[in-house]
Amino acid sequence: MSVTAGATPARTSPAGAARHRRVFIPVLAALIALAWVALWAWARSPYGRYLEHDDWTASGPAAFLCRVVPAGDVVVPMALYAAAWILMTAAMMLPTTLPLFNTFDRLTAHRPDHGRLLMLLGLGYMTVWGAFGLLAHALHSAVLTLLASVPALAWHGWLIGTATIALAGAFQFSRLKYRCLEKCRTPLSFVIGHWRGERQARHAFALGAHHGLFCVGCCWALMLLMFALGTGSLGWMLLLAAVMAIEKNVRWGQRLSTPLGVALLSWAVILVATHA
Template sequence: MSPMAGPTSAHASRHVHVFMPVLVALIALAWVVLWAWARSPYGRYLEHGDWTASGPAAFLCRVVPAGYVVVPVVLYAVAWILMTAAMMLPTTLPLFNAFDRLTASRPDHWYLLMLLGLGYMTVWAAFGLLAHALHSALLSLLASVPTLAWHGWLIGVAVIAVAGAFQFSKLKYRCLEKCRTPLSFVIEHWRGHAQARNAFALGAQHGLFCVGCCWALMLLMFALGTGSLGWMLLLAAVMAIEKNVRWGKRLSTPLGVALLSWAVVLVVTHA
């Protein structure tokens, strides 16, 4: 029996009995919290409406310095991070799996895994805040121009059409390829020195590629409603299949056709 068999077996056992259940539990917790939040009296805070009009958020806006800016941003950030954890972490299980096995023998193993996840979530949080800022700017524009407000449905159609067209772009496939080969990605980017900084950077770099292949589908949440758990589950399943299933790349073309067809149907219906 090889002297390495014992440690290797121990690492594999720990991976199966500890790491995977913990990660799956975190994802499940995010979905449960979103489900409970959506059905609570504060469920409207998952939407992109006016959080400062009434209720506890309005009170906080009045008492917190710069509250009309800070409070909506904080509430939105919490909602977006929960949605990202629920929707995107399942698509990155192979990345965490590869990194877990690579760093299993290090004493700071769990700390490095946490930093990997923090780097990944930081990139998605930045994307979410940018998307929220653009969405808020669009709402302000609609409110100030009545003619645009009457045709606000065009924004939703445009988002759906952009998401459909992006499924055929080269950028989508380049980024998707990086997401589909997490072991090669980890080996390529993990240096082993300055471990904490390197783990955070590795998560952030993978997050950038993940945003690169999924940003258009995530923007659909702005058109469909961020509080719709059904749409969230469907989009999460689509992105997980694209990244982790052998035939997942083949899903992009029919998905693009379906989204573009949907946009056309909406235009014809409204016309």
């Protein structure tokens, strides 16, 4: 199936449009809401400390698993962190991908395996963010090890948070940010350019992963802010999710990048001034 042939189903019939409004949008909205509710419940449970990376193996079920699972001290924290990161990504990033899923839903609505293709698209997207989360976890662990081994740096731990905020602010002005953001803001041309309709399952997963790479390229610095602000802070999650959704989905959203960068850099300067 050619690209041109695959693009025509995007103009759906009135019945298809009604099905889209009645089924697809509520299901995606329910998944997003479920992810936020799960995060809220986890943060307020006795195991909420796992979201903040505190005492992963000191007590509770995680400590027991660390003792019984081979290499548990490494495997269990990584698995818990991966689960927390994927849940956080689903809550924060799925709203920003609504145009992508919307376009792909219309494009494949006539296929009998339409639902499976949508799931594979989402799986490919989340796989990329999961891999980024594991890299972020490794970086975070390395920073904690450095702080533990260098007491002088531990006394000035605020520098790491400030540097993260400054990095996120500076990245808002980078060419990579705008190139990736442009891909995220034009899902129709992205899908038409990458969807071939052959070997549908593999290509649907690859399409989601490819779009996820651009999404990571656009938002990685803002997501790293969660390490400076607290990965268990639902308030900051909501604020960052709203910012990223506006950047990608709203007509004037691209203009938000510059003032956001200025605000983050100014915040970093204020932190330096107050601690110096």
